Amino acid sequence: MVQVLMPRAARLGMHADELNDELDLLRSGLLDSLGFVDLVVELEKRSGREVDLMAAMERPGGSTMGGLVELFTRSA
Amino acid sequence: MNVLHSSTDPVAVFDRAVATWPERPALDIDGTVFTYAQLAVLADEVAQRCDAMLPDGSRVALVAQRDVATYAAVLGILRSGRSYVPLHADHPAERWQQAMDQAQVAAVFDASSTTALQRTAVTAPAQAVGEAYVMFTSGSTGGPKGVPVLRRHVAAYLAHALAHFGITEQDRCTQLFSLAFDLSVHDLFVTWGSGACLCVSREPAGLRTAAHVQRAGITTWFSVPSLIDLMARMRALPANGLLTIRASFFCGEALRWDQVQRWASAAPNSRITNLYGPTEATIALLEHPVVPPYATAGIVPIGRPFPGSNALVRGGAAEGELCLGGPQVTEGYLGTTSAQANFLRDADGSVTYATGDRVRCDASGVYHFLGRMDDQVKVQGHRVEPVEVDHALQPLLKERTSVTVAVERDGVMRLVTFIDGPADEVALLHALRQRLPSYMVPEAIRVLDALPLNPNGKVDKRALNELAQHG
Structure with a gap:
């Protein structure tokens, strides 16, 4: 995920160590809604897994990096 | 009623x-x-x-x-x-x-x-x-x-x-x-x-x-x-x-x-x-x-004006700039701006607003949206004049020039700014975020040795659009 996000984070002047589990990808301004969906689709492609994004967004922390990792781990 | x-x-x-x-x-x-x-x-x-x-x-x-x-x-x-x-x-x-x-x-x-x-x-x-x-x-x-x-x-x-x-x-x-x-x-x-x-x-x-x-x-x-x-x-x-x-x-x-x-x-x-x-x-x-049956491609007509309001094509043609009149049309912008010219005042005091939208009126009086007369685009529903991004950048660029274009990629309207000379993209994007709403901050700033020109010596926006379109 860091690999996918790093180019955009760099453009925004963020450092790699800021991309941690607690980072909320939406609230931090790193991604907008569409960018978030694009990220999930990209991660699905790379992992070969399909996730329930709607259900994920209902969980607390669903839009954090840690939340996304958990989402993909659960669908394994 | x-x-x-x-x-x-x-x-x-x-x-x-x-x-x-x-x-x-x-x-x-x-x-x-x-x-x-x-x-x-x-x-x-x-x-x-x-x-x-x-x-x-x-x-x-x-x-x-x-x-x-x-x-x-x-x-x-x-x-x-x-x-x-x-x-x-x-x-x-x-x-x-x-x-x-x-x-x-x-x-x-x-x-x-x-x-x-x-x-x-x-x-x-x-x-x-x-x-x-x-x-x-x-x-x-x-x-x-x-x-x-x-x-x-x-x-x-x-x-x-x-x-x-x-x-x-x-x-x-x-x-x-x-x-x-x-x-x-x-x-x-x-x-x-x-x-x-x-x-x-x-x-x-x-x-x-x-x-x-x-x-x-x-x-x-x-x-x-x-x-x-x-x-x-x-x-x-x-x-x-x-x-x-x-x-x-x-x-x-x-x-x-x-x-x-x-x-x-x-x-x-x-x-x-x-x-x-x-x-x-x-x-x-x-x-x-x-109403059904729905077409499969293209865009839905914008329809007819509400009763009591007026829509017409400027100059009376079947296709051209859409102008609006009636009790919902406002009087003008705050302050003095050249855009006030979009509000046309008739001798009787009524106001007609020239929208800048290009439309066609069909034989049944239904209007169809065709595009813009100018560079304005919609980003997530917000009206954006790409040149406003360039105005915000100008104080930061010294002698260099920027031109922002809008391209649709993957069904999403995106802004890309081109600059004719070396620039710190991260610093400029950071500065823009302090000045502009997030939907107006370009997806990318790209540096060129020089901006492409058309035969008239003006910046060739079509060429820039091509560049932006291909990432």
Whole structure:
């Protein structure tokens, strides 16, 4: 995920160590809604897994990096 | 017209609903419900504070948040005879200041602040008697343009909407638009004028909207069409997934037929209406009922003007710039801007607004949107003049020049800025985020040795569009 996000984070002047589990990808301004969906689709492609994004967004922390990792781990 | 709607001033329609349905829900914010009577009490408190602290007929900046205090403030400011100037909560402070300076606001209402209503240092606040709100849109001359909208303009919109849109006190309506977007005025006052319930999610429209619709039991939907694309990409629009919706309105962008197909499949019990109108003509002024059979490609017509309003093609041709007239058309922008020329004044004092939208009127009088006469684009439903990005960049570039273009990629409108010489992309993007709303910050800044020129020696935007299109 860091690999996918790093180019955009760099453009925004963020450092790699800021991309941690607690980072909320939406609230931090790193991604907008569409960018978030694009990220999930990209991660699905790379992992070969399909996730329930709607259900994920209902969980607390669903839009954090840690939340996304958990989402993909659960669908394994 | 229904007797209930004999006066459609926004405060009058709310007051009638309070008198008729005091115990019905007026506002539901993530499950916390306020009745019409409760909301009226809160609005009265704001009105009294405005009366005690502010000059009559002045303007109050309002930080657009999704809480009961802010909704009550819209009502209270209007009830006190003042006008509100919404400030998008996520916009940078510099953008707020530009709006407040232009509008010469007497105070700021910020529900998140302990004082809530605070006087500004403006010594001679604007007098805006009869005004409802000032909305700011992107301007081509370097800053946002303020559009003052009078209560009579809103009343004219509501007269049509309340009589013809079929919303009743049983409905539960979306509130997806920011209060800093004039389409939110439809949300608030068509809902309250009908005695219905305005259903608010604290989360902005986007990823959690589908769940909100189901949780809140939404029956009436109003959004920009691109929200359909976002929900579809989330796989949040399965067939029959939105069965409670019985009326759907779209506005703010061209509505494509493939979006209609998706929506009709997800919300099969809903009728669909395509609305069209710039902020300068108060919310919307043309409508097109979208009925089967649906086309599979292209965009939905923008329809016919509301009764009592006028639409015509400039110069009387079948195809050309769309001009609008009638009781919803506003008088002009705040201050002196070259854009005032878009408001054409006839000898009898009536105003016609030249929209800059290129349309075709077919033989049955239905208008079809063809594109823009200028470079303006819509990004997530927001009007954006790409040149405003270049104006914001110019002080940072010294002798270099920037040109911003808009390209559609993967169905999404994206801004890309080109600069003729070395530049620190990260620093420039950071600076732009301090000055511009997020939807106006380009996706990328790209450095070229020189900007391409066309045979006339002007910057070749077509070549830049090609470059932007290919990443």
